[in-house]
Amino acid sequence: MKVVQPPLVLSDALLIAKGRHRACYQYPGHPELCIKVHIDPRDDLETIREVRYFNWLHKCNVNLDGIADYRGKLPTTLGMGYVYELVRDYDGQVSKTLDHYSRKFELTEPRINVLTSAYQEFKQTFQRHYISMMNLKAYNIVFKRESESHGRLYLIDNLGSANLLPLSYFFKSIAARMLQRKFRRFESLVEERYHFSINS
Ligand SMILES: Nc1ncnc2c1ncn2[C@@H]1O[C@H](COP(=O)(O)OP(=O)(O)O)[C@@H](O)[C@H]1O
Ligand SMILES: [Mg+2]
Numbered sequence: 001m002k003v004v005q006p007p008l009v010l011s012d013a014l015l016i017a018k019g020r021h022r023a024c025y026q027y028p029g030h031p032e033l034c035i036k037v038h039i040d041p042r043d044d045l046e047t048i049r050e051v052r053y054f055n056w057l058h059k060c061n062v063n064l065d066g067i068a069d070y071r072g073k074l075p076t077t078l079g080m081g082y083v084y085e086l087v088r089d090y091d092g093q094v095s096k097t098l099d100h101y102s103r104k105f106e107l108t109e110p111r112i113n114v115l116t117s118a119y120q121e122f123k124q125t126f127q128r129h130y131i132s133m134m135n136l137k138a139y140n141i142v143f144k145r146e147s148e149s150h151g152r153l154y155l156i157d158n159l160g161s162a163n164l165l166p167l168s169y170f171f172k173s174i175a176a177r178m179l180q181r182k183f184r185r186f187e188s189l190v191e192e193r194y195h196f197s198i199n200s
Helices: 045-059 098-104 109-129 172-194
Strands: 015-018 022-027 030-038 070-076 079-085 141-145 151-155
Touching: 022 079, 030 070, 045 070, 098 109, 098 141, 098 172, 109 141, 109 151, 109 172
Parallel strands: none
Antiparallel strands: 015 022, 022 030, 030 079, 070 079, 141 151
């Protein structure tokens, strides 16, 4: 006999944050995971594309440091739920986005140094493993505080390529060039929008 699991109940109390397309919830009983559901259920193409790339990265055993990994999907009361690693700070709080830190905090030199060194490490991981990404945005990266004076960046959205034929998945030289473009563009975006250099 096949046992049918009822959909997982997601309530407002579990909501972490909403983006433009998805809402991110705590996974009850799994503090290290989150579940993302689409605000408009017809709007799931981007996630399906991203999941396909995650499956490929898993198959190839690619190192996924610097990325909130994908863990699978399950039905919820708010539609199909996509499960990812939830990034948390050393004190257990859900990590906040780079956009949050860049806007809400006075960017003193020591704080900028913490962000720039986390950024160097983040950038190197993608370059070393030729991992494809779409345009980088500060609200799609979270800063995991690992101590009072050190942290790491994690990409939480927009992994993979939107190209119909994602050549960057198969050709390292194409991936390397694409990454260089994405990082350069991101660095100028940070300069323009938040008025500091993340690449020093
Ligand atoms: N893995 C995660 N760890 C911590 N916070 C997250 C994580 N994923 C998403 N969030 C929070 O939820 C927000 C929306 O999630 P996101 O996946 O970016 O949705 P959208 O696809 O709509 O942009 C993010 O901006 C971030 O604040
Ligand atoms: Mg987002």
